[in-house]
Amino acid sequence: MENKILHVDMDAFFASVEQRDNPELRGKPVIVGGVSERGVVSTCSYEARKYGVHSAMPIFMAREKCPNGIFVSGRYGKYTKVSQEIFKLFNELTPLVEPVSIDEGFLDLSEAKIKDGMEAARYIKNRVYREIGLTLSIGISYNKFLAKLASDWNKPNGIKEITKEMIPDILLPLSISKVHGLGKISVAKLNNMGIYYIKDLYNMPKEFYLEYLGKSGIDIYNRIRGIDNRKVEVVRERKSVGKERTLKFDTKIKEELLEYIKEFSFEIEDILSRKNVMGKTVTLKYKTKDFENHTRSKTLNYYVNTQIEIFEIAKELLEAEQLKDEIRLIGVSVSSFKENELQQITLF
Incomplete structure (x- = not known):
């Protein structure tokens, strides 16, 4: 076999948990995220998505699109x-x-x-x-x-x-944005050449993939032919654990960026817990609208693995930044690992 x-x-994970725990929310447009006007949507129920609400959308815009929405502060x-x-x-x-x-x-x-x-x-x-x-x-x-x-x-x-048996016919009508490994920039580049669907890309010679998509070109060539040799990795030997997101709307409002950092911190805590490790270096990464990358790190003299600790350090790094340009990507990572053991409590 x-x-x-x-x-x-x-399915709409955060919103579904809220609807499960509060029967009054079931069947209603639930929007989870920062509740202030400067917050962002973490996720929303399918009832809210019918109004055009989606994750990473500013809260003020979600209120405009879905005035009857029920806005809930996330319980990460x-x-x-x-x-x-x-x-x-x-x-x-x-x-x-x-x-x-x-x-x-x-x-x-x-x-x-x-x-x-x-x-x-x-x-x-x-x-x-x-x-x-x-x-x-x-x-x-x-x-x-x-x-x-x-x-x-x-x-x-x-x-x-x-x-x-379904390959390649089932793939050909799909947008090239569905192909893992093709980011927004690559999709835009191919769209400018008149390539919108996998069927448009499928008949291109292999040399085209290398010339226009670089070292990942052969992976794309193979994937649209149903070939992907990546294994399911149970334990990843990673030097860092992190989360990042390209924003739907560029911003330099720190309150909005902190909403993302809070969400990332919970996800990083979850990954560290699964791996049974702690880290002592927290790194903030951001990319400006002009695609300039910036990283700021803080190495501690102790190890951390909880959302509160990770968030507070990343928050400190962000607040120290003078953001002159709007941000298009924000991310947080933790590195310098050791296995999680019971640490002796000290006086200091």
């Missing part, structure tokens, strides 16, 4: 605990689980209790709904690129399998 890989993606500690419960269920099915973020991950079924992709997907969906009260969408395929593509196919609460 051909090995199967699942990509599991929670709660979301981290729920995420850990969900991934625990994944690990009961297979030891080969790769967390991608707080609400998504890859599962390799080669060592799973259930090796059939569709049966395993239904098993996960039923257990998560029955035991945790949330829905998720699952993509099934023979590699990571296609599994992730499939998980977004029937959202919310969907299952989609992409088999080898």
Whole structure:
């Protein structure tokens, strides 16, 4: 039997947790994020998405688009605990689980209790709904690129399998923005050449990919042909753990940027907890609208692994910056690891 890989993606995760815990919010447009006008949307329910609200949108714009929206301040500690419960269920099915973020991950079924992709997907969906009260969408395929593509196919609460027999026909009508590895700049460059869909890109010679997409060109060439040899990585030997995001709207308002940093800090705490490590260097990264990269780091004489500690240090780094230009990307990372052990309490 051909090995199967699942990509599991929670449906509107933060908003769904709020609706689960507060029945009065169910079926209503719930928007999670900073509640001040300078805050940003972390995520929103599907009811709110119908109004055009999306993650990373400024709160003031979300209020304009969805005046009846219910705005909720994020409980990121709660979301981290729920995420850990969900991934625990994944690990009961297979030891080969790769967390991608707080609400998504890859599962390799080669060592799973259930090796059939569709049966395993239904098993996960039923257990998560029955035991945790949330829905998720699952993509099934023979590699990571296609599994992730499939998980977004029937959202919310969907299952989609992409088999080898469907390649390349199922990919050809899709936008090139769906191809993992093609960022906004590459997509814009290809659009300017009249290449909008995978079918437009598919017939280009291999030399074209190398010339216009650089060293990642061959990966793109292979992926649109259904080839992706990346493995599900259970333990990654990483020198740092971090999160970053390209903003929908450039800004230099620090209150808005701190909302992202707060969310990143919770996700980083979750990853450090899974890896059972602590770090003592916190780095703030940002990119201006003119694509100038800036990094600021602080190395401590002690180790940290909690959201509060990471956020406070990153906040200190941001507040020390004189932001002359608007920011298009913001990120936080933690490095200089050691294994998490009980530390002796000192007087100082």
